[in-house]
Amino acid sequence: MEEERHFELTKNGKAFILFGSLFVILGLAIDNLLLIVPGVLFWLVITSTFISFLFSHTYSFNTKMSCSKDFMRSRGLLAVAVELTNPSRRTILTKISLSFSFHFKSIDKAETVLIKLSPKKKTKIVWLLLATRRGNGEIGPIEISVGSFQFLFKHKRILKDTQKIKILPQRPRINIPWKTKKELLLKMVHEFAQRVKGRGDEFFALRDYLPGDQLKHIDWYATARHDKLISREFEDQRNLHFLIYLDLSSTMYGPKFEYALSSVVELCSLIKGTNHDLAVIAYSENVQKYIIPQVGKHELRLMLNLYDIDATGVHSSFLNAVKFTKNNNVIHSIAIIFSDLEGDLIKKLQGIHLLQTMGSRVVFVNFATMHFNILSSHDWMLDRTEDMNYGEILKYVFPSIVSEEYRKREIELRQILYSIRGDYVDIFGYDDNIILSLYRLMKKYSPTQRLVQEAVGRSS
Amino acid sequence: MRIKDKVFEEDWELTSLTALGSTFIASVHHLFGALAISLIVIQSAFSLNIYIFTIWLVLGIVILMTDLIKGTHIKMSSEVAFGLFFVFGTILSLLLANPNSMFFPATLGRVDIIIYQSLAGLCIGLRFLSTFYYMEYFEQEHTFVRTKSQYTKEQVRQYKDNLIKTDFEYTSPEEIKSLQKWIVLLKRMLWPSLILIIFATLAALYALMIFYLIPEDSIAEYIIRPSLILVAIIYSVVLIRTNAILPKIVDVDTQDDQQQEENSDTVATEDDIENISINNTT
Numbered sequence: 001m002e003e004e005r006h007f008e009l010t011k012n013g014k015a016f017i018l019f020g021s022l023f024v025i026l027g028l029a030i031d032n033l034l035l036i037v038p039g040v041l042f043w044l045v046i047t048s049t050f051i052s053f054l055f056s057h058t059y060s061f062n063t064k065m066s067c068s069k070d071f072m073r074s075r076g077l078l079a080v081a082v083e084l085t086n087p088s089r090r091t092i093l094t095k096i097s098l099s100f101s102f103h104f105k106s107i108d109k110a111e112t113v114l115i116k117l118s119p120k121k122k123t124k125i126v127w128l129l130l131a132t133r134r135g136n137g138e139i140g141p142i143e144i145s146v147g148s149f150q151f152l153f154k155h156k157r158i159l160k161d162t163q164k165i166k167i168l169p170q171r172p173r174i175n176i177p178w179k180t181k182k183e184l185l186l187k188m189v190h191e192f193a194q195r196v197k198g199r200g201d202e203f204f205a206l207r208d209y210l211p212g213d214q215l216k217h218i219d220w221y222a223t224a225r226h227d228k229l230i231s232r233e234f235e236d237q238r239n240l241h242f243l244i245y246l247d248l249s250s251t252m253y254g255p256k257f258e259y260a261l262s263s264v265v266e267l268c269s270l271i272k273g274t275n276h277d278l279a280v281i282a283y284s285e286n287v288q289k290y291i292i293p294q295v296g297k298h299e300l301r302l303m304l305n306l307y308d309i310d311a312t313g314v315h316s317s318f319l320n321a322v323k324f325t326k327n328n329n330v331i332h333s334i335a336i337i338f339s340d341l342e343g344d345l346i347k348k349l350q351g352i353h354l355l356q357t358m359g360s361r362v363v364f365v366n367f368a369t370m371h372f373n374i375l376s377s378h379d380w381m382l383d384r385t386e387d388m389n390y391g392e393i394l395k396y397v398f399p400s401i402v403s404e405e406y407r408k409r410e411i412e413l414r415q416i417l418y419s420i421r422g423d424y425v426d427i428f429g430y431d432d433n434i435i436l437s438l439y440r441l442m443k444k445y446s447p448t449q450r451l452v453q454e455a456v457g458r459s460s
Numbered sequence: 461m462r463i464k465d466k467v468f469e470e471d472w473e474l475t476s477l478t479a480l481g482s483t484f485i486a487s488v489h490h491l492f493g494a495l496a497i498s499l500i501v502i503q504s505a506f507s508l509n510i511y512i513f514t515i516w517l518v519l520g521i522v523i524l525m526t527d528l529i530k531g532t533h534i535k536m537s538s539e540v541a542f543g544l545f546f547v548f549g550t551i552l553s554l555l556l557a558n559p560n561s562m563f564f565p566a567t568l569g570r571v572d573i574i575i576y577q578s579l580a581g582l583c584i585g586l587r588f589l590s591t592f593y594y595m596e597y598f599e600q601e602h603t604f605v606r607t608k609s610q611y612t613k614e615q616v617r618q619y620k621d622n623l624i625k626t627d628f629e630y631t632s633p634e635e636i637k638s639l640q641k642w643i644v645l646l647k648r649m650l651w652p653s654l655i656l657i658i659f660a661t662l663a664a665l666y667a668l669m670i671f672y673l674i675p676e677d678s679i680a681e682y683i684i685r686p687s688l689i690l691v692a693i694i695y696s697v698v699l700i701r702t703n704a705i706l707p708k709i710v711d712v713d714t715q716d717d718q719q720q721e722e723n724s725d726t727v728a729t730e731d732d733i734e735n736i737s738i739n740n741t742t
Binding site for chain 2: 007009012013014015017018019020021022023024025026028029030031032033034035036037038040041042043044045046047048050051052053054066068075077079080081093105106107108109110111112113114115116123124125126128130132148149150151152255430
């Protein structure tokens with residue numbers, strides 16, 4: 001392991017040599033013990049550091065650092081083992097500090113430990129680290145301080161070895177069995193695939209002719225029977241084209257975004273296991289990233305691209321993202337939008353309308369529930385919070401206003417979505433799961449549920 | 461605007477701990493500072509010197525206030541400032557001293573003044589020593605996370621259990637206790653104090669020699685003190701030079717090692733060749 005040695009008198013050390021000399025000389029000159037005593041003490045300390053250096057500069061350690069994994073999930077645990085061997089015949093007192101990037105936090109143990117290394121014996125120190133942030137973390141270097149008074153005379157061995165660790169978004173708390181996931185996909189295919197018109201070649205149903213239908217799809221026998229134009233509807237039972245929009249706006253910033261991203265990843269990994277197509281658009285003001293996971297050796301790399309996305313901290317425009325889809329003719333049959341209710345809602349609604357004109361089903365996944373961190377614009381609460389304590393605002397007024405505003409926006413969005421046969425899904429906090437939410441949604445489309453709904457509709 | 465990670469806060473507890481006993485050391489540090497200055501103030505009150513009394517009272521209040529404001533947060537820069545304050549106060553008092561004051565340029569053989577001076581000096585020395593000790597062992601505030609919820613407790617326990625009999629088996633070596641730290645500190649100061657004692661004895665012997673050779677007080681005064689000052693200057697020069705020389709000693713050592721390694725390599729190759737030739741012949 002590459003080792004760097006540091007031994008130098010620090011600024012403090014120089015200052016204390018000068019102080020010592022000044023105190024002693026001045027004290028002797030004016031015959032005053034008041035100055036001589038501390039001056040001699042400074043000398044004593046400095047001399048002791050020099051002597052301890054002379055004794056300890058030949059010490060060498062065999063050091064080894066290893067981490068239990070290279071890839072890990074956020075909120076996962078990592079063990080870092082540092083092995084130190086003291087080949088000399090003396091017991092050495094050392095201060096060992098492990099440095100790591102901001103992605104980690106040590107569990108139950110400080111980063112610096114002060115231990116005695118027994119002679120000719122291997123000492124192992126294990127740190128348990130918790131990954132708190134997603135990204136590219138780094139473990140190392142290790143600093144071994146030998147000798148006392150390090151702030152006066154720096155005497156350190158820095159082992160420059162660092163290990164890079166990729167931290168992926170956190171693992172969902174709920175483990176959903178693969179069977180459920182498969183069932184969900186089947187349901188989605190059954191429900192959404194039939195709405196792909198003009199694509200696929202399997203006959204699905206007859207219906208009244210609508211302007212815009214191709215002439216070749218007109219069923220002339222049926223037309224003759226019913227005395228009106230009837231056209232055939234086809235479905236694509238085999239392939240669904242998923243298009244996932246991920247909002248990177250400032251309002252998503254924080255753990256909420258992490259959760260949205262891990263949901264996207266979960267959904268992607270589900271879809272990638274099948275023969276359905278998938279594309280991910282990460283957008284803020286404009287489209288930031290357009291990812292099409294491919295089959296083959298690049299598949300993993302492209303999927304890992306997802307993990308490097310971060311919220312950008314500007315207001316996002318969903319309309320621009322949809323325009324990008326339209327201009328580039330991105331094929332899609334289901335658009336799943338991972339976003340929230342905050343920010344510019346009108347642009348979101350306009351985008352949804354545009355999506356609908358492109359003939360895709362829209363599912364809006366809302367992360368703006370009260371279970372997540374709340375980020376709201378200050379003008380929501382301006383008129384209500386005059387002459388109020390900040391603590392009270394946070395405790396009582398803020399959540400109520402936010403929930404009220406959320407409800408208003410949710411109603412507005414739901415109305416638009418239902419008018420275009422879209423769907424709305426809420427994620428209720430961190431204990432909820434995207435797969436489960438979609439499963440709940442698909443239940444709405446089950447035949448029994450549909451019969452009930454129809455019955456209710458008739459009675460009303 | 462607020463960002464809160466509710467799940468993290470429910471599961472983990474951010475803990476920051478200062479090293480055990482750091483408050484004690486910090487309070488000892490403050491106490492010795494206050495004690496030193498109060499000794500000076502009391503002496504100046506006894507010596508009926510209003511100027512010195514006022515100067516040190518003001519300095520004392522300033523130092524005490526800064527100490528109290530900073531609390532257990534001892535910094536080297538503030539200690540340097542304390543030292544400078546001290547020198548400044550001493551020089552001012554020197555100008556305003558009367559024969560009863562402890563700042564008068566001669567003790568006139570008065571035992572009480574010598575006791576006051578040495579006690580105050582000792583307090584200041586101990587204050588600095590406690591600073592060094594604090595910086596050495598108690599400076600860093602340790603931050604880490606602790607498990608809070610049952611879920612994370614179980615998670616950590618299971619993870620530790622799974623690491624048993626691997627390279628990462630969880631071990632926490634015994635850290636050094638507070639008392640041991642003191643012992644280490646004192647042990648490390650043994651050698652230098654011996655050296656200093658030898659220096660001081662030599663200086664005293666030299667002074668005594670001059671005193672007996674030239675028994676007149678006035679001449680002794682002119683020779684003993686300057687010679688001690690000379691020793692002090694030489695010692696500080698020695699310290700400064702040692703700082704310059706030390707890294708070179710290490711360089712020479714490492715160079716020697718390297719050269720030895722190189723030589724041993726070449727020798728070994730020659731030996732090898734011979735051995736090979738011998739092997740071949742046999």
